Amino acid sequence: MPNVELLSEENVNPEVQEIFRQLREKFGEIPAPYRAMAHHPKYLKLVLSKMEAVMGSDVLDLRTKLAIAFTVSTLNNCAFCISMYAKQLRDAGFTEQQMIEILAVVDFVGAMNHFNNGMLVKPEM
Numbered sequence: 001m002p003n004v005e006l007l008s009e010e011n012v013n014p015e016v017q018e019i020f021r022q023l024r025e026k027f028g029e030i031p032a033p034y035r036a037m038a039h040h041p042k043y044l045k046l047v048l049s050k051m052e053a054v055m056g057s058d059v060l061d062l063r064t065k066l067a068i069a070f071t072v073s074t075l076n077n078c079a080f081c082i083s084m085y086a087k088q089l090r091d092a093g094f095t096e097q098q099m100i101e102i103l104a105v106v107d108f109v110g111a112m113n114h115f116n117n118g119m120l121v122k123p124e125m
Contacts, residue, residue: 019034075106
């Protein structure tokens, strides 16, 4: 159960109703995090602006960004985000094998990090 009420279109001011309309158009629904953030409209707008600046940029392609987002969500153990980004990966054409490969890389690199930290292996520069 969320710590705050997930607001609906009927419970918000006209400015947030417009934001909700745009979110529904983009995602087909109003994702729960944005419904929670609607209690603080300035913060909601800031987060959406950041999302547009980062995910809308063409410096990295969308598939790469989704793979990174899926990885970070997994490392942060965010069930909502893992589910959302897994769906977006599938929608972007990722196979199950590719999704597993992403987590296999996380597993391998994480294990090497732990080994090197435990053995105090430092770079030879």
